[in-house]
Amino acid sequence: MEGMDSTPTPPPDGAGGYRALVVDDERPLAAIVASYLERENFEVRVAYNGTDALTLAREMDPDVVVLDLGLPGIDGVEVCRGLRTFSDAYVVMLTARNTEMDTIIGLSVGADDYVTKPFSPRELVARVRAMLRRPRSAPVHGTALAAATESVPPPRVFGALSIDVAGRDVYVDDRPVMLTRTEFDVLAALSSRPGVVFSRHQLIEAVWGESWVGNEHLVDVHVGHLRRKLGDDPAASRYVTTVRGVGYRMGTGQ
Known part of the structure; x- marks a missing residue:
């Protein structure tokens, strides 16, 4: 695996609060990806098959799912299709082969991005953080509500x-x-x-x-x-x- 050094970068300020689900039947790889995300202050759960992945996703409501395309049994395509019936989590698909067909298959069922194996865990975490930096609507409370309401575009x-x-x-x-x-x-x-x-x-x-x-x-x-x-x-x-x-x-x- 490329880039698997043992010293991930220190977590950035304010990185906490995000939930990540890592789904891969390669347990050592899943553990490495989970450790990098945890060191970036993510709350991480891990599943090694599609059935457990869907169960955990319902329980934890993840912000992002790192999902292997080639899972045994219920594969990543079916897991992603199932996720999209109840979750709007970002999905990063892991594909074993860098072919256009693999990419299209993963994206066709609702994945947001893809990373080809072998990959650098740092690159994967950077992709995840880039997605989570996209602007999101946030609840507004108290006296700020009136001002925010006035500024809402039509x-x-x-x-x-x-x-x-x-x-x-x-x-x-x-x-x-x-x-x-x-x-x-x-x-x-x-x-x-x-x-x-x-x-x-x-x-x-x-x-x-x-x-x-x-x-x-x-x-x-x-x-x-x-x-x-x-x-x-x-x-x-x-x-x-x-x-x-x-x-x-x-x-x-x-």
């Missing part, structure tokens, strides 16, 4: 599509659309500048962060999920339009 409306960025809610024809965190973040980035074309690289930086390394076609997979959930036909798109050879832009919804 929903972004594109025809039948309404995007409440502050509340992270999406509606089409007044019906709620259930998106994963990453799907919402892609939509929020595109809708922030309607009509402007975003390259894959720009969307990677906006959603996954500047330090992300991997196949930029990751964006295409998430856009495909997004379109399907919005009922958006790629051949006659109302919302997310493909600009061939460049990237994507937000349409008017008409």
